[in-house]
Amino acid sequence: MSDFFKTLLFSLALAASASAANYVVDQKGKTFLPGDLSVSVGDTITFKNSDPFAHNAYTDNESNEFDVGMQATGRETVMTVKSAESFNIECAIHPNMLIKVMVE
Amino acid sequence: MKFFLFLAFVFASLSASDETFDIGENIYANACSSCHGADGKANEGADFVVNPRNLSKSLLNEKQRFWIVKMGSRHWGSYADAMPAFGGAYEDEAIKSVVRFITKKFNPDTEARVKDLYSRSEAVSSEKFAQMLKSGEKVYKRTCHLCHGESARGDGLATKNSQKPIYPYNLRKTLLSKEQMFLYAKYGGEFWGSHNGDMPSWSAKYDDYSLKSVVLYIDETFRKKDKRGFSKER
Numbered sequence: 001m002s003d004f005f006k007t008l009l010f011s012l013a014l015a016a017s018a019s020a021a022n023y024v025v026d027q028k029g030k031t032f033l034p035g036d037l038s039v040s041v042g043d044t045i046t047f048k049n050s051d052p053f054a055h056n057a058y059t060d061n062e063s064n065e066f067d068v069g070m071q072a073t074g075r076e077t078v079m080t081v082k083s084a085e086s087f088n089i090e091c092a093i094h095p096n097m098l099i100k101v102m103v104e
Numbered sequence: 105m106k107f108f109l110f111l112a113f114v115f116a117s118l119s120a121s122d123e124t125f126d127i128g129e130n131i132y133a134n135a136c137s138s139c140h141g142a143d144g145k146a147n148e149g150a151d152f153v154v155n156p157r158n159l160s161k162s163l164l165n166e167k168q169r170f171w172i173v174k175m176g177s178r179h180w181g182s183y184a185d186a187m188p189a190f191g192g193a194y195e196d197e198a199i200k201s202v203v204r205f206i207t208k209k210f211n212p213d214t215e216a217r218v219k220d221l222y223s224r225s226e227a228v229s230s231e232k233f234a235q236m237l238k239s240g241e242k243v244y245k246r247t248c249h250l251c252h253g254e255s256a257r258g259d260g261l262a263t264k265n266s267q268k269p270i271y272p273y274n275l276r277k278t279l280l281s282k283e284q285m286f287l288y289a290k291y292g293g294e295f296w297g298s299h300n301g302d303m304p305s306w307s308a309k310y311d312d313y314s315l316k317s318v319v320l321y322i323d324e325t326f327r328k329k330d331k332r333g334f335s336k337e338r
Contacts (some may be wrong), residue, residue, distance in 0.1 A: 052267035056250060070250065072265035092247040093262055095309035 015062065022046060022078075025099070026087070027055040032089065032099040039081050040104050045089075048076040056094065061087035064103075105129075128205025131198060135190065135205075144210035146299060154271055156187070160210040161297030163218050163287060165254040168279050170196075170202045181277030183258055222283045225290070226312035234322075236313075240321025243314050245307075270302045276326045285319045286312075 020042045026033040028050040039045065047057045049071045058067035063083035071077060084103050091097035135144075140146050142161035164172065171219070172180060174196070176189030190199060207214070228236065253260040256275040263270055280288065290295055292305030306315060 051269060054250075054262040054265040059245075070261040070265050072268050092310075093250050095247075095304050095306050 008028050014089045016017055016053050022043065024048065025057075025104070026050050027091070027097070030091075030097055032057075032091075032097055038102045038104060041081055041084050043081050044078050045077045045081065045101070046076055046078045047071060055097070057089050059087045059101075061085055064101075075094040082090070124201045125205055127198065128201035128203070129209075130255065131202040132205050132209075133164055135193070136202065136306065139187075144206065146297075153269075154182070155299035158297035161295065162211055163216050163280075163296045165218075165285050166203055166207050169206065170199055171279060173199050173203060173221060179277070180279045181274035183271045183274065218284060218287060221287055221291075225286070225316075228316050229312055233303065236317040236320050237324060239314060240317035240319070241325075242309060243318040244262065244321050245308075248318060251302075256322060272302065275322050278327075282316075282319050282323050285322070287315050289315050293323065 014021055016097045019041070022044045023037050023039060024046045025037070037045065043059065047068060050073075052073055054073070055071040056068060057077070057079075059065070059069060061083075062077075063085050064081060064087050066079045066089075068077040068079075081101070081103055086100065086102045089099050089101060115185065121275070138161055139152070139156040141156075146156040146158050159324075162169075172187065173194075174191040174236075176191075177187040179189065194202075247262055251260045251262045251270065251272040252258055252275055253263075253272075258272040258274040260272060263272060288303065290305065290307050293303035295305065310318075
């Protein structure tokens with residue numbers, strides 16, 4: 001492979017990673033903070049648990065299927081937005097924890 | 105003559121009733137009030153592993169209360185509850201008298217309240233049994249198992265991954281009826297006198313049908329009736 005194509009591929013990969021944003025959602029006080037999100041396909045969302053008790057984060061949206069299982073205190077889990085469908089993220093342990101993720 | 109005999113009978117009954125109440129009050133003052141408080145509302149924040157229940161909000165009926173007092177709440181599925189068994193310290197009659205006192209003094213309308221709330225919930229046809237079991241299993245495996253565990257023994261992953269301890273019930277042992285379990289899930293523990301707040305109200309997330317379905321699933325999968333009419337571990 002010529003140096004030109006190597007450089008081109010590297011540049012494309014760099015551009016792709018640069019355009020994908022990461023959003024941090026903190027699970028604190030039985031709330032997802034900072035709240036609802038607007039994201040794009042390819043973006044990532046990092047869930048971290050700052051509460052002294054366990055949490056969960058999941059969506060029932062099939063094209064963005066995601067479930068962290070048990071999210072222990074201090075643990076971080078990353079999901080990637082795969083599809084252009086908006087969805088809700090909920091905690092299976094605490095019924096009032098819910099945020100909407102709008103996918104643009 | 106018959107009239108006087110009748111009066112004597114009424115008087116004797118009232119005296120016996122008063123006596124029972126007095127005995128119960130005395131036992132309550134000596135054995136119960138230090139945890140549950142003189143007013144039955146308990147004290148939040150005292151040095152308990154699990155805070156005592158507010159008896160004025162409890163959804164238990166007298167029969168259930170008797171067995172909790174006699175056997176202790178751990179026997180009925182509470183893991184770390186400080187409520188000990190009093191069956192070794194008191195005869196059944198004494199326990200009945202304190203239970204009578206608690207009911208009359210703090211919570212005389214429990215059964216009517218439970219019945220009323222349940223009657224206002226969405227009615228579900230028994231023809232939907234199979235459908236409800238399936239729906240209940242889905243809800244249980246989505247949410248309940250994280251705290252109550254895959255086998256409903258109160259040992260879900262959330263109990264092992266918390267800095268702050270939580271004590272979910274072993275649902276295989278609980279003496280609550282299906283109706284009471286539904287109301288507990290719908291309104292949450294605090295509504296029914298728990299000071300710990302670990303069991304949230306699920307009404308914002310699940311409708312009555314879903315909650316009745318998961319109770320049916322728990323009952324059919326993990327419990328069976330024993331000779332006292334309560335559930336018992338399979």
